[in-house]
Amino acid sequence: MSATILAEEGYTPPGVHELYLPSLFDGLPWVVKPFLLVCLSVIIIVAFFHLATRRKAMVPSRLQFAGEVTYSFVRDSIGRDVIGSKDYQKFVPLLFALFTFILVNNLFGITPLVSFPPMAKIGYPMVLAIIVLVVFNVVGIRKQGFVAYLRGMRCVPGVPKFVYPLLAPIELISTVLIRPLSLTLRLFANMFAGHLLLLVLITGTEYLLIEGAPLLKAMGLLTGAITVVLTFYELFVEVFQAYIFTLLTALYIAGASDGH
Numbered sequence: 526m527s528a529t530i531l532a533e534e535g536y537t538p539p540g541v542h543e544l545y546l547p548s549l550f551d552g553l554p555w556v557v558k559p560f561l562l563v564c565l566s567v568i569i570i571v572a573f574f575h576l577a578t579r580r581k582a583m584v585p586s587r588l589q590f591a592g593e594v595t596y597s598f599v600r601d602s603i604g605r606d607v608i609g610s611k612d613y614q615k616f617v618p619l620l621f622a623l624f625t626f627i628l629v630n631n632l633f634g635i636t637p638l639v640s641f642p643p644m645a646k647i648g649y650p651m652v653l654a655i656i657v658l659v660v661f662n663v664v665g666i667r668k669q670g671f672v673a674y675l676r677g678m679r680c681v682p683g684v685p686k687f688v689y690p691l692l693a694p695i696e697l698i699s700t701v702l703i704r705p706l707s708l709t710l711r712l713f714a715n716m717f718a719g720h721l722l723l724l725v726l727i728t729g730t731e732y733l734l735i736e737g738a739p740l741l742k743a744m745g746l747l748t749g750a751i752t753v754v755l756t757f758y759e760l761f762v763e764v765f766q767a768y769i770f771t772l773l774t775a776l777y778i779a780g781a782s783d784g785h
Contacts, residue, residue: 562630563643619660623767632763634723635759645713719762723755726748726751730748
């Protein structure tokens with residue numbers, strides 16, 4: 526109903542085209558806002574943890590405490606608890622890099638004057654998923670040997686042999702294709718949908734408050750309040766998606782290591 530009223534009033538809602546941003550420099554079509562934000566995220570992460578660890582103290586500063594809590598969370602709650610205390614240490618740098626990189630880029634979606642999560646561009650989560658695919662398959666091959674890893678990927682323990690012809694290709698496709706695809710689409714779809722929803726609410730609220738009649742201005746106050754609530758919800762989603770991506774990476778590595 527409100528969308529119909531806005532359309533009649535001349536409001537044009539933002540669409541998918543808002544994600545296809547123009548190049549910032551002539552002759553450099555790949556230099557777009559998401560690319561610069563990804564580069565900026567790396568600078569922010571490196572600078573933050575450099576400052577957090579530059580002057581270590583028994584009584585940590587707020588910056589040191591934030592850095593230590595973040596690292597300990599990834600190392601203990603994801604790495605050690607999922608992969609196991611024997612092998613987890615070697616994978617902590619990867620897990621920590623994935624978590625912080627995805628988290629900072631997701632948070633750009635609700636950062637004032639930025640308001641764009643690079644993970645809403647499917648290429649970025651796809652590259653991360655391919656890295657994860659390569660890592661856990663290499664781990665499995667190194668731990669078990671190529672033949673044993675391939676056999677374990679196709680033959681699920683405890684399943685009757687007559688089911689293998691049906692189950693083996695499903696397991697193979699699941700490991701090689703479905704896992705990276707699900708990692709990609711889960712992160713991309715959440716960031717894409719959240720960004721577009723907030724964009725519609727923000728621009729619609731602005732239009733109602735500035736251009737609308739008195740009744741529509743009152744409606745604009747309501748949509749503005751909804752926007753604030755959904756912004757906090759989007760913050761939760763952004764942090765949660767970084768956690769889920771990292772957690773699934775650890776699960777895949779653990780499965781490849783154990784051979785189950």
